[in-house]
Amino acid sequence: MDTHAALFEQGRQRLDALRQLPPRQQASLKDKMLEHGFTRREFMQWSAAVTALLALPLPFSSLVAEAAELADRVPLVWLHLAECTGCSESLTRADTPDLDTLIFDHISLEYHETLMAAAGWQAEENLEHALSEYHGNYLLAVEGAVPTANNGVFLTVGCKGKTGLELVKEAAAGAAAIIAVGTCSSFGGVQAAAPNPTGAKGVHDVIDRTVINLGGCPPSEKNIVGTLMYYVMFGRLPALDMFNRPKWAYGARVHDNCERRGHFDAGEFVEEFSDHNAKDGYCLYKVGCKGPYTYNNCPTERFNGHVSWPVLAGHGCIGCSEPNFWDDMADFEKPLGRQLLHGLDASADTVGAVIIGAAVIGIGAHAVASLFANSKED
Ligand code: SF4
Ligand code: SF4
Structure with missing residues (x-):
């Protein structure tokens, strides 16, 4: 069977x-x-x-x-x-x-x-x-x-x-x-x-x-x-x-199912919440989105009868489903990569390679551990 x-x-x-x-x-x-x-x-x-x-x-x-x-x-x-x-x-x-x-x-x-x-x-x-x-x-x-x-x-x-x-x-x-x-x-x-x-x-x-x-x-x-x-x-x-x-x-990262992901890959980012890029639905990473570090089904399941979810509504994910998110993901409106890469992502023009690097550093431990995680049952 x-x-x-x-x-x-x-x-x-x-x-x-x-x-x-x-x-x-x-x-x-x-x-x-x-x-x-x-x-x-x-x-x-x-x-x-x-x-x-x-x-x-x-x-x-x-x-x-x-x-x-x-x-x-x-x-x-x-x-x-x-x-x-x-x-x-x-x-x-x-x-x-x-x-x-x-x-x-x-x-x-x-x-x-x-x-x-x-x-x-x-x-x-x-x-x-x-x-x-x-x-x-x-x-x-x-x-x-x-x-x-x-x-x-x-x-x-x-x-x-x-x-x-x-x-x-x-x-x-x-x-x-x-x-x-x-x-x-x-x-x-x-x-x-x-x-x-x-x-x-x-x-x-x-x-x-x-x-x-x-x-x-x-x-x-x-x-x-x-x-x-x-x-x-x-x-x-x-x-x-x-x-x-x-x-x-x-089982999946918020980042991998996000409708703004194409903009991330193209290096198109919201610089501040009131700019034109925000109106055009660009990626929210530079205004603090923690989707690359967060595992949840919010982008696919959404909230309120499947109407919307935070990133679609215009604010970055704050990583609320992760352990210690309150300490580890703060500041919620600044990119985490800034801390991880000691300021290397300060220039908007370098974000593509640098931010992807930051995301890999941030998620690496989880991703590797997930590969070896057993299916646990009582
Ligand atoms: S960083 Fe945030 S807004 Fe940008 S693609 Fe990833 S989840 Fe979406
Ligand atoms: S902060 Fe929480 S509810 Fe909001 S998108 Fe991220 S994981 Fe989902």
Whole structure:
């Protein structure tokens, strides 16, 4: 049996097993789609798009559709640690809720401090109940960094005053799989920027388990929902890169799929945001774009219903899905190559060769390491 046939069979068996479990939502996904005016055709188009996003062959779209319908069989516990809630907001506050948000709504969300109605002791009980009732079976999503200095006292949550550090360790112990949603929970994010007084760290730094890191500030809702769908469908982690990010989402450089790339190669650059080159859509490298150093699918998947993404809108990528981006990618409106090449790219006329050289230096370590990165699975 070839790899795809074996994977399809694995998905089939997983979904058959999930179908035997009782639904945890009162309304089926079909009813919810009807209520929100989505047609079956739109749902099948969504399934095909998620299949392509996950880099799976088109026949898998029937499994994706089934996985979405059965998403309420997989309990999800979502913790908020040191963060701004932007990752949840990016998923749930769309002007026009799309199928991604509807399917997230269909997942069996057992605990989510922003979305649940419960508060205080009742919220605390909900969490304790979810962790014991679904021990070994729930998917844990964590949003926000973990403050670790002084035993984690810089973040306490809930009426029992548990630290974020205690909570994440406790919740991770019984989780079937763990997803760090956003750069803060993946790598520490802005909380971990120098001098990092709270000792903020990514989740993988404080627990002894594989964590899927969905870098991004915030990560796209497609990468969140795609990861959830992959887990519902196969009951395991996807292939991960050297920073434990799913390869299907973070396998390509922003720079390599950017619509301004032709201008980069031709040495045509925006010199300042108000110039004619900016109006003509030239490359943003010289005004700070970090696309050459950043791995994410923003140019291909875009945001807001596939309408646009930061570079198309006119500002360079700031490298938000990379570890330590807050420190390593700053200044966000100056080229990184300037630092790497000790001022060699100061002349606009030398950018072609020099900037490409800078990009190679900057990405070399990652690219080489990616070649040797194993497909990690729990
Ligand atoms: S440097 Fe930025 S704007 Fe220029 S081609 Fe690369 S990603 Fe696009
Ligand atoms: S374009 Fe760059 S900064 Fe913007 S969301 Fe994508 S990875 Fe983050």
